[in-house]
Amino acid sequence: MEFPKLKNKLVLAPMADISILPFRLLCQKYGAAMTYTEQLSAIAINRGNEKTLKLAERSREEEEVGLQLFGRNPRVLLKAAKKLEKNFDVIDLNFGCPSKKIVNQGYGSALLREKDRIKDIIKTLSKGLEKPVTVKMRSGFKKVEALELVKVMEESGVKAIAIHGRTKEQGYFGKADWEIIKQVKEAVSIPVIGNGDVVNGEKAKELLDYSKCDYVMIARAAMNNPMIFKQINCYLDDKKEIEIMKEDKIKLFLDYVELCERYDFVNFSNLKLTALNFCKGFEGSKELRVRLMKVKTKETLIEAVKNF
Ligand SMILES: Cc1cc2nc3c(=O)[nH]c(=O)nc-3n(C[C@H](O)[C@H](O)[C@H](O)COP(=O)(O)O)c2cc1C
Known part of the structure; x- marks a missing residue:
């Protein structure tokens, strides 16, 4: 099966602790053509780990969703993917995570050297x-080595490649290298x-025009603002700019x-984190942050955000 043809150019990136089902639905509502789960351990799926299986839930309301897996043993990855592929449109492999915990076990970006x-x-x-297999990778481990790898990936049967223009060594520092995407x-x-580094319509257009890539994937900017997909789609369609207000x-x-309530994903620390992320950058954000540090229940948290 081929990678699905998406209804627009915008894709929500996989993000640990962020890309849960309610967040994916919100991004889809505002125009993300495709979303991904966060990276999930193939071993944990095979062991039936409850927390992991909850994160691998997908709703019928969702359009295109990719399941992202991490692991290094082909048979273990296959077993996990087989268990869940019927619920997803794409099975994505994480060859990009730079975190020490992941890399030290030979997962994520560590695989770029193998x-x-x-x-x-x-x-x-x-x-x-049965579903298409895709890859999300960085430009390399210590140095840029993506070009050689992507050819091997394509020959081996991968149906799409998402590439983050930074090496593992760069972490999240410096500017992303769009030349390698091109x-x-x-x-x-x-x-x-x-x-x-796609943070607005201008940047999305710049990356699309420069690299001629098929789609653009957005992580951090969407984490703070799921409406970014609507803003970027409007910009790409030459429509009037949308300003986002505090009330939005x-x-x-x-x-x-x-x-979160509808899909049984209520988790107090996640709600707090999301409130902080969404309310960043407005007048009163600092005061809200201080207040949120003190709240102890969902109700008081909601009240604090309403009064923001
Ligand atoms: C909080 C957070 C969690 C992330 N978790 C994942 C993950 O689970 N899988 C993955 O492939 N990338 C993960 N990433 C990397 C992003 O998908 C993306 O490649 C990176 O942030 C660059 O895109 P951006 O400039 O739009 O933020 C994560 C990034 C952030 C900020």
């Missing part, structure tokens, strides 16, 4: 699954999803709470 293993993983999953797009004939953000948070 070309043969990458080949083996992709071939095993592509053969064994080079990857020239090197392969499958869809390429460009990622890194409050409503967004209340909608998020409702979705």
Whole structure:
């Protein structure tokens, strides 16, 4: 199966502790054409870990959703993917996470140094699954080495590549390298999803025009503002710019709470984190932050955001 043709250019990135079902639905409502789960451990899925399986829930209301897995053993990854593939449109492999905990176990970006293993993983999953297998990667581990890798990935059966234009060494520092996104797009004939530093319509257009990538993936800017997809879609369609007011953000948070309740995802620390993320950058944000540090219940948290 091929990578689905998306209704617009915008994709919500996988984000640990953020990309849960209610958040994905909110981003979809405001125009994300596709979303991903956060990276989930193949081992934990196979063991039936409850918390992981909850994070792997998908709603019928959702349009295109990718399940992102991390692991390094092809058979373990295949088993986990087989268990859940019927619920998802795409099975995505994480070859990009730079966190020490992940890299030290040989997962995420550590795999960028293991070309043969990458080949083996992709071939095993592509053969064994019905859904398309995709990859999300960084430009390299210590240095840029994506070009060689993406050709191997394509030959092994991958159906799309999302590339974050930073090496593992760069973490989140410095500017994302869009040149490598352009080079990857020239090197392969499958869809390429460009990622890194897209924060508004101008940047999205710049990345699309410069690299000719097929889609743009957004992480941090969406974490603070799921309405960014609407703003960028308007910009790309040459429509009037949308300004987001404090009231919009409050409503967004209340909608998020409702979705969490509907899908049984209520978690106090996640709600607090989301309130802080959504309310960043407005007058009164600092005061709200101080208040939120003290709240102890969902009700007082909601009240504080309403009074923001
Ligand atoms: C809080 C957070 C969690 C993330 N978790 C994941 C993850 O689970 N899987 C993954 O592939 N990338 C993860 N990333 C990386 C993003 O998907 C993305 O590649 C990166 O933030 C660059 O995009 P941006 O400039 O739009 O933020 C995470 C990033 C952030 C900020």
